[in-house]
Amino acid sequence: MEQFRKFLRDKGFVLALLACLVAAAAAGVWAVRTVRDELKENLDGLKTPDSTSTLPGIDQDLTLIPEEEYPEWQQPDTPAANSVANVPKAELPSASSSSPSSGAASGSGSVREPSALQGGSSSASSSAAAASTQPGFGKILNGYSGDELVYNKTLGDWRTHNGIDYAAKAGEAVPAPVAGSVVLAGSDGSWGPTVAIKDDAGRIWRLCGVASPKVKEGDIVAAGQTLGKVGSVGCECAEEDHIHLEVKQGDAYLDPAKCRN
Template structure:
């Protein structure tokens, strides 16, 4: 009986059983080979991070790295100041442009017509009839009867109107060329106020007798001219003829 069993097993192995055993052997070898390859190559595991932006360099490509972006040139302090100013006030102009628009030549005229009683003297002394001594004189005194009209020597803007303790009622005009003209010994109640814009020859008031410091002289207009704070001889800006 045992012989029959071994005979049947031998027939099975030589028949269909041979192919089943062969299939199992091939499958076992495939599974073993798969795990062997993973262990040798150290394949990725689920816990390993995968880079999102892999870099690929072609062997014949000259562009190995991306070009660096040029850094914009930094603004100078003056440019920063100008930019900030434009942000604060979009209508504001740089100082040089504003000066070009406001500075221009001015045509001057005599504020009154009359004899020159006392001239300009800042480097030498001249006799003062009222004070009875010798002193400098930063303007000119032009003879004119009380009530005579006084005109603006040039176009500009009235910056001051006041009564000086020594020189009496006074009007100050700033001109577009940087010159400032001052009219003293005026009658009370001038015709202009601070902020008024006047043209050359515009009436600003009348000759008065309000200057205590020059009260010993005959009626006149006291005129002073300055530029950038320095006194100038008014005659140098006025026409030759009175």
Template sequence: MKSIKAFLKEKGLYLVCLALVFAATITGILAVRNVVHGVGELTEAKQRQLEEESSWDSPDATVDNKTENIPVETPQPSSTPSASSSVPGSSSGAAAPSGGKSVVTGPSAASSGGQGSSSAASSRGTVSAPFSGDELVYNGTLGDWRTHNGTDYTFPAGTVTVRAGGTVTGVEQDALWGGVVEITGSDGVTWRYCGLKDIRVDRQDTVAAGSILGTLDEIPAEARKEPHLHLECLKDGDYLDPERQ
């Protein structure tokens, strides 16, 4: 017993120091583990945040901003002829009928010899790009996504006729749509014929269904496509599907 007391008396300070070092070591190990664990949690949280942010840069993300009135890029039928000349650069873009405002009363596009029904069917043209409504479609000429507010048609002979009779309320040259003729019917529906040259009507003319408006020309907003008609139908400011009217 005396020897133990003597040992503790002589070595007690060393034992206390050793105990303190041991305790400090355990505390340090625990602190390091806590730091490593915390860093791991922060790394995982940051990774999840980056993944969430990167998802907004995906090309598949929904497009919220819609740009209107540009058609979808659609291959044209090989039978459609190319226009031989461009739309004149005048402000009206129309060759005014002689003798002032005229009233076109007959379906000038119909051929004689019992072929009236065939001409009436072909006067609507062949659909090359449909009305898209609220759906966005890609325009290869302008390189962006937009709604297509009309229907595109090709005509084998290149001659465009009136879809529905009414009064000519506009004849102009548009920077995007080329030669444009607007015809408003008694029902309040306005038809916009875009991509015309050699226009045969003038503002305030009264025209009948089947009457010749002009011939096809290139449309600047669709320069990659062959000449065709872009036809829009509007009522009370809303775009309608021309094929359903």
């Protein structure tokens, strides 16, 4: 008996410590299992949520509309003409209206028969008719062609006609179309006898076919003053007697019918 007491006294502390360790281990195991079971329940709840459960702050009466049941937006079918009032309609130009044609460069322009520039009924003659109001000039034989090519009977080729041909009787007086200073009074190459006058605007008025000139270079002449007599225009001698009138502004030829003093 004394030995058992001695054993308990010697080993009692160790046994008590061992018992505490076993109790602590058991408590730890129980705690771990409890936490594991709770985590598993929470995870299972997240994976398979209750369809009737709601999230905080979300109205339980909120319902979702299936995509196929969304109402389709329809634009009002209103005629465009009724949306804006009093808008004038654009009108296309009629087929009968035409814009003025632009002339081509000399030598590459369009070609017209000489008859197109002759006679009072032609468009070119009509445009040049105003020049016939200048003193002493008769009817128009050939009008100003601009960049269009016309046939020259004398030279037998196609070229531009840079002036207006006025019918005139040989030997009759040739009046000055404008007032100005005489810059040429004599022969001018193939054009024959020519008188040229420079007006106040700087334009040169050339009258080809003026024989027996009564003026000389440097003279100041008045409109209607006699310059000479009707002669022959060398490069247009196949035509009937006439005076060829040209107007130049620098290097450009102008339509004499559109030039005024």
